[in-house]
Amino acid sequence: MADTATVDSADADEDIDLSALDDDDLIAQMHDDLYDGLGPEIVEGTELLLGRGWGADKVLNEALVEAMRIVGIDFRDGILFVPEVLLAANAMKAGMAVLRPLLAETGAEPIGKIVIGTVKGDIHDIGKNLVGMMLEGAGFEVVDLGINTDVDEFLAALAEHQPDILGMSALLTTTMPYMKVVVDTLIEQGLRDDYLVIVGGAPLNQEFGEAVGADAYCRDAAVAAETATDLIKARRAAAA
Amino acid sequence: MQAIVGSGGLEHIDVECLPAKLHNRPALIAPEVRARLDRLAQQGRTYEQILLGYGDCGSAGAIDDLCAEFERAHAAGDGPSMTRVPGAHCYEFFATAPRFDEMSEAEPATFYLTDYLARHFDLLVWQGLGIADHPELAELYFGNYRRVVLLTQTPDGAQRARIEACARAGADRLGLPLEIVETGYGELETTLTSVAAPGRSPVPSELAAPRRSPVPPELAAPRRSDEHQAAV
Numbered sequence: 001m002a003d004t005a006t007v008d009s010a011d012a013d014e015d016i017d018l019s020a021l022d023d024d025d026l027i028a029q030m031h032d033d034l035y036d037g038l039g040p041e042i043v044e045g046t047e048l049l050l051g052r053g054w055g056a057d058k059v060l061n062e063a064l065v066e067a068m069r070i071v072g073i074d075f076r077d078g079i080l081f082v083p084e085v086l087l088a089a090n091a092m093k094a095g096m097a098v099l100r101p102l103l104a105e106t107g108a109e110p111i112g113k114i115v116i117g118t119v120k121g122d123i124h125d126i127g128k129n130l131v132g133m134m135l136e137g138a139g140f141e142v143v144d145l146g147i148n149t150d151v152d153e154f155l156a157a158l159a160e161h162q163p164d165i166l167g168m169s170a171l172l173t174t175t176m177p178y179m180k181v182v183v184d185t186l187i188e189q190g191l192r193d194d195y196l197v198i199v200g201g202a203p204l205n206q207e208f209g210e211a212v213g214a215d216a217y218c219r220d221a222a223v224a225a226e227t228a229t230d231l232i233k234a235r236r237a238a239a240a
Numbered sequence: 241m242q243a244i245v246g247s248g249g250l251e252h253i254d255v256e257c258l259p260a261k262l263h264n265r266p267a268l269i270a271p272e273v274r275a276r277l278d279r280l281a282q283q284g285r286t287y288e289q290i291l292l293g294y295g296d297c298g299s300a301g302a303i304d305d306l307c308a309e310f311e312r313a314h315a316a317g318d319g320p321s322m323t324r325v326p327g328a329h330c331y332e333f334f335a336t337a338p339r340f341d342e343m344s345e346a347e348p349a350t351f352y353l354t355d356y357l358a359r360h361f362d363l364l365v366w367q368g369l370g371i372a373d374h375p376e377l378a379e380l381y382f383g384n385y386r387r388v389v390l391l392t393q394t395p396d397g398a399q400r401a402r403i404e405a406c407a408r409a410g411a412d413r414l415g416l417p418l419e420i421v422e423t424g425y426g427e428l429e430t431t432l433t434s435v436a437a438p439g440r441s442p443v444p445s446e447l448a449a450p451r452r453s454p455v456p457p458e459l460a461a462p463r464r465s466d467e468h469q470a471a472v
Contacts, residue, residue: 037374081265083370086380123349123384147384148348173296173328174344202266203300 018045023052027063034067035074037087039094046095056102057139064095065137065225072134072222082126089130096133110141112232115157116167117145119178124171127201130221131167138225151178151185158195164232167224168214170201180212187213196231200224241293243393244429250436254287256280260360263330264368266298270306291435292324293428295332325431331357333427334391343421349386353410355393355403361410378414388416391423 018041021029026045033041042064049059071088074080080088114135118128125147132142143161145153158166166186170176179199186192192213199209200218209217215231218224242255256276262269273292280286290310294303303324310322327333331352332340343350357364365371371378388411394400404420411418 078265078267083374083377086377087370087374090376090380121344121348125384126380174341202298203296205300 019048023049023054030063031067031070034064034088034091034095035071037084037091039091042091042095043098046098050098050102056099056106057108060096060099060103060137064092064099065134068092068134068137069222072220076220085130086126089133092133092137096136108139111139111229112165113141113143113161113163114165114167114228115143115145115154115161115163116169117149117154117157118147118169118171119175119182120148120150121178122170122172122175123147125169127171127221128167128169131169131200131218131224134221134225135167135228138229140225140228151182154182155185155189155191158191163195164235165196165198165228167198167200167228169199171203173203176201176204176208177212179214183213196228196235198224198227198231241428241432244425244432250432253432253436254285260356260364261368263297264364266300267302269294269297269299270302273303273306287320289435290320290322291432292322293330293432294324295327295330297328297330323435325428327427330428331391333431334393334423334425335421336423336426339423343389347387349384351382351385351388351414351416353388353390353407355390358390358392358403358407358410361406361413365410366413382414382416385414385416388414388418390418390420392420393423393425395422 016029018026018029026048030042030045033045045063046059049063050056068088071080071085075082075085116128116132116135118125128144128147132144135142143157143163145157154166154168157163166182168179168182170179183192183197186195186197196216197214198216198218199212199214200220204217206217216227218227242257244250245253245255258269258272258276262272273294277290292303292307296303307322307324310319313319314321325333327337327340329340329352331354334354335343353361362372367373369377369381371381388407390404390407392400392403392407394403407420408418
């Protein structure tokens with residue numbers, strides 16, 4: 001993370017006084033702290049920026065989402081591994097907990113709504129949870145159905161929440177084919193065109209996404225948030 | 241794999257072992273296999289056929305891609321044939337696919353151990369996944385699991401008791417109940433003996449479907465030599 005590092009808090013012998021940093025240095029330091037999974041420091045930095053008059057959405061995007069995006073890139077490049085990503089995500093979650101009520105107070109319309117879940121037979125949710133967090137950071141209302149979600153549960157949630165997007169996750173090559181069961185059921189019931197469908201998970205690839213009939217395959221959480229945003233904008237532009 | 245080869249009749253097979261911790265970083269498995277094979281070739285150790293003791297093991301098809309690359313070259317008369325043990329997980333082939341599917345369907349929230357993984361639980365799971373340094377990660381990794389199943393390769397006896405004790409200690413750390421299923425070496429043994437038998441074809445292609453996992457990654461390579469050339 002050489003592009004943002006100013007002070008390596010993990011190696012520092014003494015605590016850094018975040019309040020003594022100007023905004024730019026504080027943001028850079030928060031990127032480092034989130035990268036290092038330092039939740040309390042992220043909360044402190046978040047509160048400092050809010051105290052300096054920053055809007056919650058600006059703190060979210062410039063401090064937390066940007067840092068998590070860097071984490072995602074380094075994970076993809078093999079620099080970080082799952083434990084480090086989980087610690088970073090926990091730090092982001094701590095900052096989100098401060099920001100979430102403030103974001104709700106603004107009354108800003110979400111960019112869109114998405115229903116997400118890990119498919120039937122699969123109980124792995126680390127990736128899905130990261131996606132949910134990044135989507136929330138991108139301004140989505142996220143309805144998370146959790147793990148081991150069967151087609152009936154997906155359909156019921158679509159009917160109840162009327163989202164723009166359905167997102168499905170799988171970690172196992174044995175469970176990822178179930179995504180096609182869900183998409184095929186949408187087609188059978190004449191519902192496929194009502195929703196955008198994105199899929200993701202470690203064993204998936206672009207080819208598989210196309211094979212199951214998804215609108216997009218997303219290789220990581222940051223890409224999922226970007227892709228969801230782009231798909232919604234494109235659909236709305238086409239409808240305008 | 242070493243145990244199977246050591247049990248007799250397969251002395252013409254060389255076994256090369258890669259670090260088990262690669263399973264915690266599955267994207268590295270295929271590159272490490274390639275690097276090891278390159279190193280063996282540089283040492284003049286060439287083979288007619290190579291069996292990878294991996295399932296897909298979370299490599300997202302990279303191990304299969306590597307095998308396919310070797311197969312293409314082999315078909316063109318360049319280098320050894322290479323395949324892997326069928327299945328998604330290398331713990332799966334101990335149970336055999338039908339039995340594993342049955343267990344997974346009965347309880348998807350199952351964390352599987354093998355003898356090797358049970359013995360090295362602390363190193364590969366607790367330390368390898370960062371839980372030793374960050375205990376809060378345990379819930380994130382294992383919060384959805386409901387049981388641990390030990391797929392043991394060891395028959396009843398003192399050694400089995402030691403392995404069960406290791407598995408129980410691991411399950412206790414995860415706060416999960418332990419079940420024990422004796423599997424032997426399952427499809428690992430049948431695949432290895434099939435590949436190694438003279439005149440036999442390697443793994444049936446329909447069984448080599450990609451899937452994923454953790455356990456001891458090993459790499460068995462029948463050595464090319466005059467007296468053993470016909471073996472695979």
